[in-house]
Amino acid sequence: MDRKSQQRPLRADAERTVRAILEAAERVLSANPAATMEQIAEAAGVARTTVHRRFTSREALVDALTAWATRQFHEAVTSAHPDSAPPLVALYQATANVLRVKIGWGFAMSRTAPQDPEVARAHADVLDQCHRLFQRALDAGVLRPGTDLAWARRVYYALIHEAAQNRSDDADDVDELATLVVDTLLRGMGQPGSVLGPR
Amino acid sequence: MDRKSQQRPLRADAERTVRAILEAAERVLSANPAATMEQIAEAAGVARTTVHRRFTSREALVDALTAWATRQFHEAVTSAHPDSAPPLVALYQATANVLRVKIGWGFAMSRTAPQDPEVARAHADVLDQCHRLFQRALDAGVLRPGTDLAWARRVYYALIHEAAQNRSDDADDVDELATLVVDTLLRGMGQPGSVLGPR
DNA sequence: ACTACTTGCAACATCGATGTTGCACGTTCT
DNA sequence: AGAACGTGCAACATCGATGTTGCAAGTAGT
Numbered sequence: 001m002d003r004k005s006q007q008r009p010l011r012a013d014a015e016r017t018v019r020a021i022l023e024a025a026e027r028v029l030s031a032n033p034a035a036t037m038e039q040i041a042e043a044a045g046v047a048r049t050t051v052h053r054r055f056t057s058r059e060a061l062v063d064a065l066t067a068w069a070t071r072q073f074h075e076a077v078t079s080a081h082p083d084s085a086p087p088l089v090a091l092y093q094a095t096a097n098v099l100r101v102k103i104g105w106g107f108a109m110s111r112t113a114p115q116d117p118e119v120a121r122a123h124a125d126v127l128d129q130c131h132r133l134f135q136r137a138l139d140a141g142v143l144r145p146g147t148d149l150a151w152a153r154r155v156y157y158a159l160i161h162e163a164a165q166n167r168s169d170d171a172d173d174v175d176e177l178a179t180l181v182v183d184t185l186l187r188g189m190g191q192p193g194s195v196l197g198p199r
Numbered sequence: 200m201d202r203k204s205q206q207r208p209l210r211a212d213a214e215r216t217v218r219a220i221l222e223a224a225e226r227v228l229s230a231n232p233a234a235t236m237e238q239i240a241e242a243a244g245v246a247r248t249t250v251h252r253r254f255t256s257r258e259a260l261v262d263a264l265t266a267w268a269t270r271q272f273h274e275a276v277t278s279a280h281p282d283s284a285p286p287l288v289a290l291y292q293a294t295a296n297v298l299r300v301k302i303g304w305g306f307a308m309s310r311t312a313p314q315d316p317e318v319a320r321a322h323a324d325v326l327d328q329c330h331r332l333f334q335r336a337l338d339a340g341v342l343r344p345g346t347d348l349a350w351a352r353r354v355y356y357a358l359i360h361e362a363a364q365n366r367s368d369d370a371d372d373v374d375e376l377a378t379l380v381v382d383t384l385l386r387g388m389g390q391p392g393s394v395l396g397p398r
Numbered sequence: 399a400c401t402a403c404t405t406g407c408a409a410c411a412t413c414g415a416t417g418t419t420g421c422a423c424g425t426t427c428t
Numbered sequence: 429a430g431a432a433c434g435t436g437c438a439a440c441a442t443c444g445a446t447g448t449t450g451c452a453a454g455t456a457g458t
Contacts, residue, residue, distance in 0.1 A: 011403060011456060034233070036445060047406050052447060144390050151379070152388050154364075158357040165353075180350065186393070189351050190385025191343050210426060213434060235415060246436050251417060 018054050020044045025065055030107035037061075062111065067119050069108030072101045074122040082129045087137035088182075094133070095160060096178035102164040103174070130156075142186070156185055217253050219243045224264055229306035236260075261310065266318050268307030271300045273321040281328045286336035287381075293332070294359060295377035301363040302373070329355075341385070355384055 010018065024044035028035045037058060041048040055061040076097035082090045102109050113123040134152055137143045143152065163177040209217065223243035227234045236257060240247040254260040275296035281289045301308050312322040333351055336342045342351065362376045 013456065014404060017404085037447090038445080048446095049407080049448085050405060053404085056447090058446070141390050142393050143388050144386075147388050151361075151383075154361050155358065155383060155388070158361050159354065162350075162353050162357050184350075184354060184387060186387045186389025187343075188383060188385045188387030189342050189346050189354070191340050192391070194341050194385070210433060212425065216434080236417090237415080247416095248418085248437080249435060252434080255417090257416070 014054070017044075017046060017050065021046065021051055021054060021061070022065055022068065025061055026105055026107055029062075029065075033107065063114055063116060063119075065108040066111045066114055067116060069101070069105045069111075070119045070122045072105065073098065073109060074126055076101045077126050077129055082133040083136075087133060087140050087142050090133055091137065091142075092178055092182050094130075095181050096174050098160055099164055099174050099177050099181075102160065103167045106164060106167075127153075152185075156181075159185055213253070216243075216245060216249065220245065220250055220253060220260070221264055221267065224260055225304055225306055228261075228264075232306065262313055262315060262318075264307040265310045265313055266315060268300070268304045268310075269318045269321045271304065272297065272308060273325055275300045276325050276328055281332040282335075286332060286339050286341050289332055290336065290341075291377055291381050293329075294380050295373050297359055298363055298373050298376050298380075301359065302366045305363060305366075326352075351384075355380075358384055 021040065021044045025040045028040050028043045032039075037051055038048050040061075041051045044051070051061070055064065077094050080090050080093035080097055082094055084090075085093065113120045130153055131149060134143065134149045134156075138145070138147060138149065159181045163181050166173075166177060220239065220243045224239045227239050227242045231238075236250055237247050239260075240250045243250070250260070254263065276293050279289050279292035279296055281293055283289075284292065312319045329352055330348060333342065333348045333355075337344070337346060337348065358380045362380050365372075365376060
C-alpha cells in the first residue's frame with residue numbers, strides 16, 4: 001500500500017481500514033466512476049469521516065489507488081522478462097500477468113497517468129517495454145513485416161481490456177483468456193483460405 | 200435533431216442555437232465527460248441560461264446527444280445492407296460508415312443505451328444486425344469455423360473504437376481506417392508461417 | 399492496566415454545479 | 429411596423445458533495 005499518504009506508521013486496525021477503503025473504492029468506482037465518498041465509505045463498512053481521515057481528499061484516494069495498481073501493472077509486465085524471453089513466450093506471460101491484475105483493478109488501471117512522477121515513469125517504462133517486445137517480435141518474424149507497431153500496441157491493449165471484461169475469479173480462466181488474446185492478436189478471426197485472408 | 204426536447208416548433212435562430220449547443224457539447228464532453236454546463240455554453244458561444252432554456256436538464260442534453268448519435272449509428276449500419284450484401288462487402292461498408300459517424304461523435308456514441316425506448320431499440324437492432332452479419336460471414340467461410348461470435352463482435356467494436364481515435368477529418372482516411380480494421384480483425388498481425396500463425 | 403491511537407457520530411462550513419426568474423434588448427416572421 | 433419569440437445578464441434558490449472538528453466510546457500495543 002502507498003506509504004506516501006500516511007506520514008506516520010499506522011496501527012494494525014488502521015492499516016486494515018485503509019485496505020478496506022481502497023478495495024471498496026475499486027469496487028464502487030469501477031461500477032460508477034462518479035460515485036461519492038459516502039458510497040465508498042459505505043462499501044468499505046466505515047464512516048465517511050474515516051475515509052477523509054485516511055485520505056486528505058478524493059483525489060488523494062484515487063491517486064493512491066492508481067499508484068497501487070500501477071505498481072502491480074509494472075511488476076506484471078517486468079516479470080514476464082519482455083526483453084530477454086522469446087517474444088511469444090514473453091507476450092503470453094505478460095498478457096496473463098496483466099490480466100490477473102486488471103481483473104479486479106479495472107478502474108484503477110483505466111486511469112491515465114496522473115501528475116505523480118513515479119506513476120508516470122512506471123507507465124512510460126511499461127510502454128517502452130511493450131514497444132521493445134513488439135519490435136523483437138517483428139524481428140523474430142512473429143509479427144508480419146510492415147506491421148505498424150503503434151497500431152499493434154493499441155490493438156493489444158484493447159484486446160486485453162475486452163478480455164478482462166469476461167471477469168471471473170477462476171485462475172485457469174486467465175490462461176484461457178491470455179491464449180484468446182494472443183491468438184486473436186496474431187491470427188485474427190478470418191479463414192486463411194478466404195479472400196482477405198493471409199496471402 | 201430530436202423534437203422530443205421541444206414541444207413547439209422553433210424559430211430559425213433557435214434551431215441554430217440548439218445545433219451549436221449539441222455540437223459544442225459533443226466537443227467539450229468528449230474531452231472531459233464531467234464538463235460543466237458553463238463550459239458547454241461557453242464553447243457554444245451562448246449564455247448558460249440559454250442552454251437551460253433549450254434543455255430542461257443536463258440529462259436531457261446528454262440524452263438528446265445520445266439520441267442523435269444513435270440514429271446516425273443505426274443508419275450507418277443499416278445502409279451497409281448487412282443482411283443482403285456479401286458479408287465482406289457489408290463488413291467493410293458498415294465499418295467505414297460507422298467510423299464516419301464515430302469520428303466527431305465519439306462521446307455521444309460511447310454512452311450506453313439509456314432509458315429512452317427508441318434509443319434502446321436502435322441499439323438492440325444494431326446488435327442483431329451485427330450478429331446476423333457475423334453469422335453469415337461464418338457460414339460463408341470468411342470467419343474461421345469455431346469462432347466465438349460474441350468475442351468477435353466485441354473485438355470488432357474495440358477495433359473500431361481504436362481506429363476512431365486516429366481522428367482526422369480527411370474523407371480518404373475513413374477508407375484506410377476501415378481497411379485497417381477489417382484487415383486486423385480477419386488476419387490479425389501475426390506471420391502466417393510463424394509458430395502460432397494460422398495452421 | 400495504562401496510554402495512545404482509531405473510529406463513529408453529529409454538527410458545521412464551504413463550494414461548485416444546477417436550475418429558475420425577471421427584465422431589457424435584439425431578431426424573426428408576417 | 430408590430431407581435432411573438434429568443435438571448436444575454438444579473439440575481440437568486442437549491443442541492444449534493446467535500447472537507448473539518450469535537451467528543452465519547454472502543455481497541456491495539458506495551
